[in-house]
Amino acid sequence: MVTPIPQHRWVKSSYSNQDGGNCVEWSPASVATAGAVPVRDSKHPDGPALRFGPGVWAAFVSVVRRDGFAGV
Numbered sequence: 001m002v003t004p005i006p007q008h009r010w011v012k013s014s015y016s017n018q019d020g021g022n023c024v025e026w027s028p029a030s031v032a033t034a035g036a037v038p039v040r041d042s043k044h045p046d047g048p049a050l051r052f053g054p055g056v057w058a059a060f061v062s063v064v065r066r067d068g069f070a071g072v
Contacts, residue, residue: 010027012042025041
């Protein structure tokens with residue numbers, strides 16, 4: 001089942017570049033309204049979005065900030 005995500009401002013990853021490479025976006029406002037963090041592919045904004053719990057998202061961001069994407 002696909003649940004629509006409310007229309008909120010999306011924030012592009014700081015790892016994104018101007019060439020439109022492999023980028024993700026997330027919607028911080030959705031955390032307050034839906035209790036989840038939606039994440040989508042910035043190249044396909046009308047496509048599906050994944051939803052993560054705030055704790056899981058915070059852990060992911062922490063690891064990426066600490067270790068980067070070496071070897072990905």
